[in-house]
Amino acid sequence: MLTTKNRRKTIGGAIGGAIGGMAAITAIAWIARARGDVGFANGVIAGGAAMILFIATALAFGRRGPSFLRVAGGFADERERILALGAAAHGALAMVLAACGFAVFWPNGPAIAAAGAVLWSGLLATAASFLIRALRN
Amino acid sequence: MDNTVRSRREAAGLSQASLAEALGVSRQTVNSIETGRYDPSLPLAFAIAVHFHTTIEEIFHVDHQES
Numbered sequence: 001m002l003t004t005k006n007r008r009k010t011i012g013g014a015i016g017g018a019i020g021g022m023a024a025i026t027a028i029a030w031i032a033r034a035r036g037d038v039g040f041a042n043g044v045i046a047g048g049a050a051m052i053l054f055i056a057t058a059l060a061f062g063r064r065g066p067s068f069l070r071v072a073g074g075f076a077d078e079r080e081r082i083l084a085l086g087a088a089a090h091g092a093l094a095m096v097l098a099a100c101g102f103a104v105f106w107p108n109g110p111a112i113a114a115a116g117a118v119l120w121s122g123l124l125a126t127a128a129s130f131l132i133r134a135l136r137n
Numbered sequence: 138m139d140n141t142v143r144s145r146r147e148a149a150g151l152s153q154a155s156l157a158e159a160l161g162v163s164r165q166t167v168n169s170i171e172t173g174r175y176d177p178s179l180p181l182a183f184a185i186a187v188h189f190h191t192t193i194e195e196i197f198h199v200d201h202q203e204s
Contacts (some may be wrong), residue, residue, distance in 0.1 A: 067165060077162035078178050079169060134165070137175050 014059050021052055043086075056087050067134045091126030098122070139198045145189045150165040160184050173200070 025048035032041035054123025055072060058065075070076050071084045098121035102114045145169075146156050153171070157164040160181065169175035170185075177185065186193045 019179050065164065078181060079175050080163065080168045083198060137169060 011059075014055070018052055018056070021048065025049070068130060071130075079137065080134075083130055083137065086133060087126045087130035090129035091122040094125030095119075095122035138176050139173065139200045140170065141196050142167070142185060145191075146171070149189070150177065156188070159188060 025044055029041040029044045029048075032038075032044060040122035057067045062069040063075045065073075067076075067080050069085065071080050089135060095118050098118045099114070102109060102117055106113075146153070150163065151159075153167045154164045157167045159169070161184075166175065166177075168203050172178055182197060186196055189196065
């Protein structure tokens with residue numbers, strides 16, 4: 001349960017994390033724009049803003065929300081922590097397999113495609129694993 | 138593992154949400170425990186037993202079909 005002290009810590013962490021996240025997004029976007037990667041900079045700003053909005057939603061409404069919002073907001077109980085840990089492990093495994101697969105089947109492929117394949121496989125495997133195991137357990 | 142959480146909760150007139158609130162877990166976790174899909178940790182099992190003023194052995198039983 002959230003005590004007043006824990007709630008203060010959570011809110012403090014959220015504010016600190018949001019400021020740090022916004023600073024990181026701004027710095028990466030600024031560097032990318034200076035290098036002429038305008039599309040990448042715009043993507044960083046859009047993706048970062050969406051992520052901050054998602055985390056803010058999780059903090060505001062996560063406590064009584066679905067499992068993935070409770071995990072994202074830091075309100076997970078023991079069952080949800082086990083689900084999140086397993087999902088993270090599956091995501092990591094998927095990323096390793098994607099990287100190995102890319103290296104074997106397309107060794108001279110563009111780096112951006114490899115990065116995309118690795119990140120998306122990890123994200124999708126984590127989400128799918130969490131969803132399926134949350135429904136079954 | 139079999140358990141009598143659902144019958145005890147209903148006998149106490151509690152909803153899954155209110156039991157979850159009292160135990161500090163999610164309603165989904167209470168539902169998973171009641172349906173036998175999730176076996177709680179020892180601290181949570183103790184918390185459930187204390188909530189119903191009984192012992193863990195009275196609530197949780199080994200499912201012989203499973204073992």
